Amino acid sequence: MDNTRKNQGWDTIIRPKKGWLDIDLGELVRYRDLIWLMVKRNFTLLYKQTILGPAWVIIQPLLTTVVFTVIFGNIAGLPTDGMPKFLFYMAGNIVWQFFAQCLTVTSTTFVTNRNLFGKVYFPRLVMPFATVLSEMINFLVQFVLFLPFVIYYALQPGSAVNPNFRLILLTPLMLIQLGVLGLGFGIIISALTTKYRDLAMLVTFGVHLWMYATPVTYSTSLIAEKFPKLLGLYMLNPITPIIEQFRAAYLGVPGYATGYTLLSAGVTALVFLLGVALFSHTEKTFMDTV
Amino acid sequence: MSDRLLEIDGVSKQYRLGAIGGGTLHGDLSSWFARVRGKDDPNVKIGKEHVNYNEKFWALKDVSFDVNRGDAVALLGRNGAGKSTMLKLISRITAPTEGEIRIRGRVASLLEIGTGFHPELTGRDNIFLNGAILGMSRAETAKKMKQIIEFSEIEQFIDTPVKRYSSGMYVKLAFAVAAHLDPDVMICDEVLAVGDLAFQQKCLTMMGNIARDGRAVLYVSHNMRTVSQLCSRGLYLDTGRLEYDGTVERAMELYGGSSARSARRNLDEVPRTKNRGDTMRMLSIQFENTQSLEYEMDSNMEFTLTSISHIAEPRMRIRLILQNSIATPIAMTQTDAFEVQAEETFSRRITFPLDGIAPGEYIIKMSLVSGTPQGRTCYYDTIVDVSRFIITDDPAANAGFVWTEHLWGSLRLKPLEMR
Numbered sequence: 001m002d003n004t005r006k007n008q009g010w011d012t013i014i015r016p017k018k019g020w021l022d023i024d025l026g027e028l029v030r031y032r033d034l035i036w037l038m039v040k041r042n043f044t045l046l047y048k049q050t051i052l053g054p055a056w057v058i059i060q061p062l063l064t065t066v067v068f069t070v071i072f073g074n075i076a077g078l079p080t081d082g083m084p085k086f087l088f089y090m091a092g093n094i095v096w097q098f099f100a101q102c103l104t105v106t107s108t109t110f111v112t113n114r115n116l117f118g119k120v121y122f123p124r125l126v127m128p129f130a131t132v133l134s135e136m137i138n139f140l141v142q143f144v145l146f147l148p149f150v151i152y153y154a155l156q157p158g159s160a161v162n163p164n165f166r167l168i169l170l171t172p173l174m175l176i177q178l179g180v181l182g183l184g185f186g187i188i189i190s191a192l193t194t195k196y197r198d199l200a201m202l203v204t205f206g207v208h209l210w211m212y213a214t215p216v217t218y219s220t221s222l223i224a225e226k227f228p229k230l231l232g233l234y235m236l237n238p239i240t241p242i243i244e245q246f247r248a249a250y251l252g253v254p255g256y257a258t259g260y261t262l263l264s265a266g267v268t269a270l271v272f273l274l275g276v277a278l279f280s281h282t283e284k285t286f287m288d289t290v
Numbered sequence: 291m292s293d294r295l296l297e298i299d300g301v302s303k304q305y306r307l308g309a310i311g312g313g314t315l316h317g318d319l320s321s322w323f324a325r326v327r328g329k330d331d332p333n334v335k336i337g338k339e340h341v342n343y344n345e346k347f348w349a350l351k352d353v354s355f356d357v358n359r360g361d362a363v364a365l366l367g368r369n370g371a372g373k374s375t376m377l378k379l380i381s382r383i384t385a386p387t388e389g390e391i392r393i394r395g396r397v398a399s400l401l402e403i404g405t406g407f408h409p410e411l412t413g414r415d416n417i418f419l420n421g422a423i424l425g426m427s428r429a430e431t432a433k434k435m436k437q438i439i440e441f442s443e444i445e446q447f448i449d450t451p452v453k454r455y456s457s458g459m460y461v462k463l464a465f466a467v468a469a470h471l472d473p474d475v476m477i478c479d480e481v482l483a484v485g486d487l488a489f490q491q492k493c494l495t496m497m498g499n500i501a502r503d504g505r506a507v508l509y510v511s512h513n514m515r516t517v518s519q520l521c522s523r524g525l526y527l528d529t530g531r532l533e534y535d536g537t538v539e540r541a542m543e544l545y546g547g548s549s550a551r552s553a554r555r556n557l558d559e560v561p562r563t564k565n566r567g568d569t570m571r572m573l574s575i576q577f578e579n580t581q582s583l584e585y586e587m588d589s590n591m592e593f594t595l596t597s598i599s600h601i602a603e604p605r606m607r608i609r610l611i612l613q614n615s616i617a618t619p620i621a622m623t624q625t626d627a628f629e630v631q632a633e634e635t636f637s638r639r640i641t642f643p644l645d646g647i648a649p650g651e652y653i654i655k656m657s658l659v660s661g662t663p664q665g666r667t668c669y670y671d672t673i674v675d676v677s678r679f680i681i682t683d684d685p686a687a688n689a690g691f692v693w694t695e696h697l698w699g700s701l702r703l704k705p706l707e708m709r
Contacts, residue, residue, distance in 0.1 A: 010393060014380075014393070033422050116423070118383060122425065288384055
């Protein structure tokens, strides 16, 4: 009773941290200008003092796709569901890279911004959100590069490429889900790595392994054919249905996604909430440990 | 009631010494596994003080005070008294362990100048970014852009990346942004030490205006000149406790007496930086023929320094670095080399001629050093603030002029000769 009276008229009340659900997402909205300026900063910095400038965003996926095409497509001879190999790998690669970048960059939020966080207060979640938006811009650049290939292959006589326009309309949803999932996993790791630095090593390594558990360099039908019993387990990977959906949309590959998409969305929401809770719990005192 | 902008209510902050853990999951797991098997923890350093491990340490203990509209409050105390911790709590950088802080309106905290500035971005971009970090909206910053640029005095470089700025320009720009936040409470921690004196003056005036406008300023500095100019109220913190809340004059006296100007000081417990004070250690200093450590121009300072050496050193010297009141080094002098034996406690009576030092307040930094035959210096022990002292002014000695430190500096040279 006494407490409520005392609290009247104060704009901010700072108390010892307690509980796990002390989260103020409304504050993020008030700091939207900062998020936007951070995105702008990241974008500007990416292109300053690099020889090739913006070209990096394009060269990196192109080269990776060429390497995948040669190694997995031609040398290993993995089937690509009858799709042009280059297009098949490119679709998987840009989607995966977007997720992987969101995850790895946000996973170092506390460590990279130590100096800034130690000197001034703003909602710490601004930084991971800005990262995801920056990565989304990079993805869009790569996506614009991807589209002409889709059109080129689709227009070839007798081509198997058959974009599904209804699914294409869902692209923004896929992107948001990927971003949120990458952010969720990233901030969970960032919250844990303030105490245990060696987890950070695991991230690069883990993301690499995770890519092989995802149909980036091969097709899900290969798993269905070789390990039919493991398919259910395989599809639990929340990224798999999104990549499947993406390929189904732009290439017209018959996907395995359907029911698993909902599951993946559920996992995404869960990971995100867990991440935000862990992150908010850490942000109040991490300056004492970093 | 609404005059109150800030209430600090029974705030404590506890840190756990050494309890941060190994810092790696591997370290913590192996410690845990060793404990389970009843073995010694492999990560505890042998010979280190075990007592410290897991010991709790109160950086602040049950501090309460209020800040009202129109207050200009100085927060004084020695290093480690808890000033910075207090500011960090109010700025929401870390959370208190106990107690509550209540704030009305916007707090602008300048714990560091130019927080979030990015060297690759232009001055203008950085104004937007820094403004947003400090809590201004884009529209607000845009509206004040002209004033900010004007205040910063660097119009012609505003579209240059800040990496090409001099440190002075950097500070000016950064302070200009913070100054235009329109904060209800402005918190300032030693950030003015970098700019030139004219700009410092401008900033102090600006902060003074904030207080006069019915807002409030909370200021931390070791520079007593700026403190007395700006603040009317002083808080004195000592080892985490608020010892005094009242006039700035009394708080400055308490602060001055606590470390600085006492005729005898135990140096053994003064914190050192890493690797200093292990093989040799200064134990105490006793200033002779003085109580207040105020000296006339061109007089002599006499003191006795007692130290202990754990090794034999044939080329021992006592080095004294003279710093002005904001800890900028001004000059160095040292004794001739002398020899000490291993495990010897040695006392030396030293005369420090104060010739040519201008009137003002100074800080003595002292080191035990030796010169190696290769011409390198080996530092055994260093204390950055052994003592403060004052050189009193006597205008008669300067053809009637009162010494003006911020214009003339700290050295009084011999008169010019004219023919």
